[in-house]
Amino acid sequence: MSQVKQHKIDLAESEMPTRWYNVLHDLPTPPPPPLHPGTGQPIGPDDLAPLFPMDLIMQEVSTDQYVDIPEEVLDVYRLWRPSPLFRAHRLEKALGTPARIYYKYEGVSPAGSHKPNTAVPQAYYNAKAGIKKLTTETGAGQWGTSLAFACAQFDLECEVWQVRASYDQKPYRRLMIETFGGVVHPSPSPLTAAGQKILAEHPDSPGSLGIAISEAVEVAAQDPTINYSLGSVLNHVLMHQTIIGEETLLQLAKIGETADLLVGCTGGGSNFGGLMFPFLREKWAGRMNPDVIAVEPAACPSLTQGTYAYDFGDTAGMTPLLKMHTLGHDFIPDPIHSGGLRYHGMSPLISHLYETGEIGAVAKQQNECFAAGVLFARTEGIVPAPEPTHALAVTIEEALRCKESGEEKVIVTALCGHGHLDLPAYGAYLSGSVTDTGWEDETLKAAVAEALTKLPALA
Amino acid sequence: MSQVKQHKIDLAESEMPTRWYNVLHDLPTPPPPPLHPGTGQPIGPDDLAPLFPMDLIMQEVSTDQYVDIPEEVLDVYRLWRPSPLFRAHRLEKALGTPARIYYKYEGVSPAGSHKPNTAVPQAYYNAKAGIKKLTTETGAGQWGTSLAFACAQFDLECEVWQVRASYDQKPYRRLMIETFGGVVHPSPSPLTAAGQKILAEHPDSPGSLGIAISEAVEVAAQDPTINYSLGSVLNHVLMHQTIIGEETLLQLAKIGETADLLVGCTGGGSNFGGLMFPFLREKWAGRMNPDVIAVEPAACPSLTQGTYAYDFGDTAGMTPLLKMHTLGHDFIPDPIHSGGLRYHGMSPLISHLYETGEIGAVAKQQNECFAAGVLFARTEGIVPAPEPTHALAVTIEEALRCKESGEEKVIVTALCGHGHLDLPAYGAYLSGSVTDTGWEDETLKAAVAEALTKLPALA
Numbered sequence: 001m002s003q004v005k006q007h008k009i010d011l012a013e014s015e016m017p018t019r020w021y022n023v024l025h026d027l028p029t030p031p032p033p034p035l036h037p038g039t040g041q042p043i044g045p046d047d048l049a050p051l052f053p054m055d056l057i058m059q060e061v062s063t064d065q066y067v068d069i070p071e072e073v074l075d076v077y078r079l080w081r082p083s084p085l086f087r088a089h090r091l092e093k094a095l096g097t098p099a100r101i102y103y104k105y106e107g108v109s110p111a112g113s114h115k116p117n118t119a120v121p122q123a124y125y126n127a128k129a130g131i132k133k134l135t136t137e138t139g140a141g142q143w144g145t146s147l148a149f150a151c152a153q154f155d156l157e158c159e160v161w162q163v164r165a166s167y168d169q170k171p172y173r174r175l176m177i178e179t180f181g182g183v184v185h186p187s188p189s190p191l192t193a194a195g196q197k198i199l200a201e202h203p204d205s206p207g208s209l210g211i212a213i214s215e216a217v218e219v220a221a222q223d224p225t226i227n228y229s230l231g232s233v234l235n236h237v238l239m240h241q242t243i244i245g246e247e248t249l250l251q252l253a254k255i256g257e258t259a260d261l262l263v264g265c266t267g268g269g270s271n272f273g274g275l276m277f278p279f280l281r282e283k284w285a286g287r288m289n290p291d292v293i294a295v296e297p298a299a300c301p302s303l304t305q306g307t308y309a310y311d312f313g314d315t316a317g318m319t320p321l322l323k324m325h326t327l328g329h330d331f332i333p334d335p336i337h338s339g340g341l342r343y344h345g346m347s348p349l350i351s352h353l354y355e356t357g358e359i360g361a362v363a364k365q366q367n368e369c370f371a372a373g374v375l376f377a378r379t380e381g382i383v384p385a386p387e388p389t390h391a392l393a394v395t396i397e398e399a400l401r402c403k404e405s406g407e408e409k410v411i412v413t414a415l416c417g418h419g420h421l422d423l424p425a426y427g428a429y430l431s432g433s434v435t436d437t438g439w440e441d442e443t444l445k446a447a448v449a450e451a452l453t454k455l456p457a458l459a
Numbered sequence: 460m461s462q463v464k465q466h467k468i469d470l471a472e473s474e475m476p477t478r479w480y481n482v483l484h485d486l487p488t489p490p491p492p493p494l495h496p497g498t499g500q501p502i503g504p505d506d507l508a509p510l511f512p513m514d515l516i517m518q519e520v521s522t523d524q525y526v527d528i529p530e531e532v533l534d535v536y537r538l539w540r541p542s543p544l545f546r547a548h549r550l551e552k553a554l555g556t557p558a559r560i561y562y563k564y565e566g567v568s569p570a571g572s573h574k575p576n577t578a579v580p581q582a583y584y585n586a587k588a589g590i591k592k593l594t595t596e597t598g599a600g601q602w603g604t605s606l607a608f609a610c611a612q613f614d615l616e617c618e619v620w621q622v623r624a625s626y627d628q629k630p631y632r633r634l635m636i637e638t639f640g641g642v643v644h645p646s647p648s649p650l651t652a653a654g655q656k657i658l659a660e661h662p663d664s665p666g667s668l669g670i671a672i673s674e675a676v677e678v679a680a681q682d683p684t685i686n687y688s689l690g691s692v693l694n695h696v697l698m699h700q701t702i703i704g705e706e707t708l709l710q711l712a713k714i715g716e717t718a719d720l721l722v723g724c725t726g727g728g729s730n731f732g733g734l735m736f737p738f739l740r741e742k743w744a745g746r747m748n749p750d751v752i753a754v755e756p757a758a759c760p761s762l763t764q765g766t767y768a769y770d771f772g773d774t775a776g777m778t779p780l781l782k783m784h785t786l787g788h789d790f791i792p793d794p795i796h797s798g799g800l801r802y803h804g805m806s807p808l809i810s811h812l813y814e815t816g817e818i819g820a821v822a823k824q825q826n827e828c829f830a831a832g833v834l835f836a837r838t839e840g841i842v843p844a845p846e847p848t849h850a851l852a853v854t855i856e857e858a859l860r861c862k863e864s865g866e867e868k869v870i871v872t873a874l875c876g877h878g879h880l881d882l883p884a885y886g887a888y889l890s891g892s893v894t895d896t897g898w899e900d901e902t903l904k905a906a907v908a909e910a911l912t913k914l915p916a917l918a
Contacts, residue, residue, distance in 0.1 A: 004530075006472055007537045013465055071463075078466045079549075079840045090538075090612075108567065110840030112879070152837040153549075172631070175882035178889055179836050377638050378611040381538045381569030420571070420879035423634035430637055 005089045009102075009251040011082035017246040018069055020239045023277040023349060025065035026284055031352035032323035035310060043320050050221050051228040053129035056122065059236035067239065069121070076120045076153050080109045081243065085251040086415075090379040092399070094451045099402035100257070101395060103415040104248045104275060105382070111176075113340075113385065113417030114271045115146035115231055118240035122229045123150035132225040133157035137187065137212030139267070140166050140339030140387070141173025142417060143231030148182030161187035161195075161215045163342065164207035165335035172421040187212035194218050194316040206335045209268075209343045210315035217318050232268025233313060233322070233347045241274025248412065249278055257410050259290040261398060264414035265390040266294040266303065266361070267340045269347030271416040280358060290412075294350065294361040295390040297369075299437065300333040302326060302346045303354050303361040311345060324351040334437065336366055337425035338386040362394060365436040369393045370429035371448040373419070378452065385417035386425050393444055400447050464548045468561075468710040470541035476705040477528055479698045482736040482808060484524035485743055490811035491782035494769060502779050509680050510687040512588035515581065518695035526698065528580070535579045535612050539568045540702070544710040545874075549838040551858070553910045558861035559716070560854060562874040563707045563734060564841065570635075572799075572844065572876030573730045574605035574690055577699035581688045582609035591684040592616035596646065596671030598726070599625050599798030599846070600632025601876060602690030607641030620646035620654075620674045622801065624665035624794035631880040646671035653677050653775040665794045668727075668802045669774035676777050691727025692772060692781070692806045700733025707871065708737055716869055718749040720857060723873035724849040725753040725762065725820070726799045728806030730875040739817060749871075753809065753820040754849040756828075758896065759792040761785060761805045762813050762820035770804060783810040793896065795825055796884035797845040821853060824895040828852045829888035830907040832878065837911065844876035845884050852903060859906050 024030075033042040045057045052060075059067060069077070088101040106114035126134055134156055138144030144160035151158035160182055167174060167186040174184045187207045188195035194214035198205050205211070213230070220228035230237060252259060262279055264272035272294055282288045296303055302325045311326040313319035324345045327333075331344040346354075353359045366386075373389035375396070376382065384392060395413045402409050419426065428434050483489075492501040504516045511519075518526060528536070547560040565573035585593055593615055597603030603619035610617035619641055626633060626645040633643045646666045647654035653673035657664050664670070672689070679687035689696060711718060721738055723731035731753055741747045755762055761784045770785040772778035783804045786792075790803040805813075812818045825845075832848035834855070835841065843851060854872045861868050878885065887893050 005534060005537070008472060010469060010471065012469065013467060075464060076840075078464070116840075149837075149840055172879070172882040175886040175889075176842060176879075179833060179842055179882065179885045181837055374638060378608075378640055381535075381575075381608055383635060383638055418879075420631070420635075420877075421882075423631040423638065423880075426638045427634040430634075 007086055007089060009085040009087070009255055011247060011250055013078050015250060016074070016077065016082045017243055018074060019066040020069060021066060021242040021246060021278050021281060022062055022064055022239050023280065024063050024235065026281050027352070028284065029356060031348055034320040034322050037312070037317060037321055047320065051217065053125045053131065053227060055125040055128065056236050059239060060234060070124060073121045073124050082247045083108050085248055086380070088380055091376060094375065094379045095396065095399050095403065097399040097403045098406060099399040099409045099411055101399060102412045104244060104412065105415045106244065107382065107415065107418035110149045111142055111145040112420065113142040113146070114241060114244060114274060115142045116149060117243055117274065118231065118237045118270065119146035119150035120153065121240050123147065123154045123156055126227050127154035127156055131156065131227045133159060134227055134229045135159045135216040135220045136229045136231065137209055137216045138162045139209050139342055141170055141177065141421070142340055144177045144182065144184065145173060145180065146231070147229055148177045148180035152181045158182040159219070160184045161189060161212040163187055163209060163212050163339060164205065166339035169424065170339070170421055176421070187215050189215060191215070192218045206332070208315060208332045210329055213314035214316035214318055217314060232270040233345065235349060237270050238273035238277065238347060238349055241270045242277050244274040244414070245276060245278030248275060249282065258288050259412045260409045261291045261293065261411045263293050263295060263391045263394050263411065265341060265387050265416065266296050266346065266350065267387065268343050269350035271414055273347060273350055275414045276359065292359040293394060294354070294359055295394045296361060296363050297336055297338055297341045297390060298363045298365045299336045300327065300342050301363040302344065304363045306346070308351060308355055313345060322348050324348045325354065337422065337428070337434070338390065340387045341390070364390045364393050366434050367429065367436055368444040370426065370434060371445045372396050373426070375448045375451055382415070383419040383426065384415055385419040386422050388414060388416045396448065397444055466545055466548060468544040468546070468714055470706060470709055472537050472541070474709065475533070475536065475541045476702055477533060478525040479528060480525060480701040480705060480737050480740060481521060481523055481698050482739065483522050483694065485740050487743065488815060490807055493779040493781050496771070496776060496780055506779065510676065512584045512590065512686060514584040514587065515695050518698060519693060529583060532580045532583050541706045542567050544707055545839070547839055550835060553834065553838045554855065554858050554862065556858040556862045557865060558858040558868045558870055560858060561871045563703060563871065564874045565703065566841065566874065566877035569608045570601055570604040571879065572601040572605070573700060573703060573733060574601045575608060576702055576733065577690065577696045577729065578605035578609035579612065580699050582606065582613045582615055585686050586613035586615055590615065590686045592618060593686055593688045594618045594675040594679045595688045595690065596668055596675050597621045597690070598668050598801055600629055600636065600880070601799055603636045603641065603643065604632060604639065605690070606688055607636045607639035611640045617641035618678070619643045620648060620671040622646055622666040622668060622671050622798060625798035628883065629798070629880055635880070646674050648674060650674070651677045665791070667774060667791045669788055672773035673775035673777055676773060691729040692804065694808060696729050697732035697736065697806060697808055700729045701736050703733040703873070704735060704737030707734060708741065717747050718871045719868045720750045720752065720870045722752050722754060722850045722853050722870065724800060724846050724875065725755050725805065725809060726846065727802050728809035730873055732806060732809055734873045735818065751818040752853060753813070753818055754853045755820060755822050756795055756797055756800045756849060757822040757824045758795045759786065759801050760822040761803065763822045767810060767814055772804060781807050783807045784813065796881065796887070796893070797849065799846045800849070823849045823852050825893050826888065826895055827903040829885065829893060830904045831855050832885070834907045834910055841874070842878040842885065843874055844878040845881050847873060847875045855907065856903055
């Protein structure tokens, strides 16, 4: 038996998928439509025209199974795609698990996460439609960075409202957006009516994605040369992310593996949907039968604790009404370190899949997620963003269950970004100052602590 | 003609080189030996034994042409290696140059730079020799991060003295070292006699690599279970880095290209030597004839302004005397943002090659380097560390010369790390608060500003 372990399953640029997958084509039952906030009737393409270019609107409502990726977009994708799929040999060894753990790593992108997968086509279609500027919201800052980079590729201006909690916690993100040429405001800001209203009531508001969306939408709606761009939640956004899952299927096929369990974190749902939708297609076609689990933060548990109802996507109530799992559009989550998961709602597509039993969901506290992140960093050499440590925590739990049962399960997890700009969060964790509210699971932390003492076994 | 441009020239893990190249075997003339600081005689292996394991000492003095890389080291290398070689299509287009620009990107490593290439074997050989802890210095923090990661792989403790200028400017680096399990002190520190002496004279000392080396060496020399680890300068360190150049040769051969010009930045010289030595071997064998240029910061110009003389590697005078280009072992450079280039000396091997005319050198000011870095980020999607922006500045100048002459030169540059943890430096540049002393070249900044206005042409 060879001692040589392959860590990375690579695809050549020439093997990169050239079309996105539209899960709407294959859903066992159709999801409820978005409703107009004024009339309560299903919205049409014209209702979205003030904010989005027609190409994206048609993608939002399309039921075609695949959409070709424009060559201009593929050329930018190739700066970092296909992204690597890793076998986590050293993490497995530290855990002593018979499970085979794979992680699809999106941190190789310009922004350091999966977000450019949709930022680039959104910028492209807007530029093609003659738009001059895009506005957007950002939480942890990944999305704002991604859109700033994408706008630089297609000669668009980029203006970003960043949730104040993250703006204050993560100054490096703002500097990265500016390095790529974007402009950043903390949200709530005095620049919009929506922001002014919040500030009048809560001058110290930490902000939320819902508020930041209201601000960015307000500015875009007032000028025909300005459009708005959303980094998650919507159908077309999740569709752009399916290149993650399509690549992963090709990579697993290369080494003859089939996923038994897929785990991803969920904020708005785009990283999760991007990995899972192509696997669900394969499941519905009877070609494989993986379990699929969404992991959300205990401080913002829209799937596990929210209601499934029509709600606004933003705080001020400017967006169409979406049928989704929601904590209420005026919910402001604690300023946890996973800024990208602080969203009151959940993508209607993911909500529909959860409601129909196609996927499961669990919620995790911060400290157990950071424990998983530190173990992962010391074994695999990548410091994960706080968001995907939620998926890593569940992955590690499942791998430890396999250790007890002896099951050689194939687990695939979405490592949607690196944590280079989240190091103060790790500093807070290492110094013991990260606080969780409510229940806290000590089991995982103990198991991780034990694995950390076994690192010598790696040598 | 196909519209499809290949951005990345990848190697499979199975194509990764399995031996390091030792330039000492092929040097046209041998370099002067290190001298014992007490006797003035050439040092022998026993003189180095208090600090280094015998495997590394023998590599330091070996004249074998190649050294096999242990499988335990290859297994860790494969977490990120082979690293990608990129063709900078979008930068070329922004510059309008007929030159073909390639960059070898080491930012995919756990630390985000080339440094783990030597940290991993150093930790491995020390662990093999029964050592329990490694001490070291770090400037920008790349080296400390790399050694902390490497120590985690082989069950070693890791204690790092970080130059205070960088410790204060770049807190994220300390947090990353701690996430990997290392311990960090700002240098000069009150923990050592060397640090105490400096602090007594200069309580506000910004520190220097020379001082930090003295502190780390002092602690290691006092305990037989503790060794010292150096991140650059020494022969064995540069040898470990030659995997960069060996991979680059294979990657260029894959696409039928031959380098006309190679450009790298130099602090202690390890990134530079790592890329260049294998190419110099090919040159001496008559198989190619590239020009090779070292780029150093104007604030610490050891090659272009230093003297070629025997000097200490550290400030307190505890190391052997090395024949090198030096600004004097008590030289404390301005706290420029490129912390990794703030070293008073230069690798004896690089100094010897410069003295014998095998390589050229130029010095660059900070602002023109950051201008190059911003253009690179907006076109290629990678925010470079401040150190390799020195090489990018010269690469861009040469590409602009090619635009005038029409020459289709093949330029290969060493992009030795990303700048995710250096974003405050970019913030300072973008806000106009980076200051240069002495001359400043406005030509490059004007050319870069013009290229930035042409980004629409990329769309």
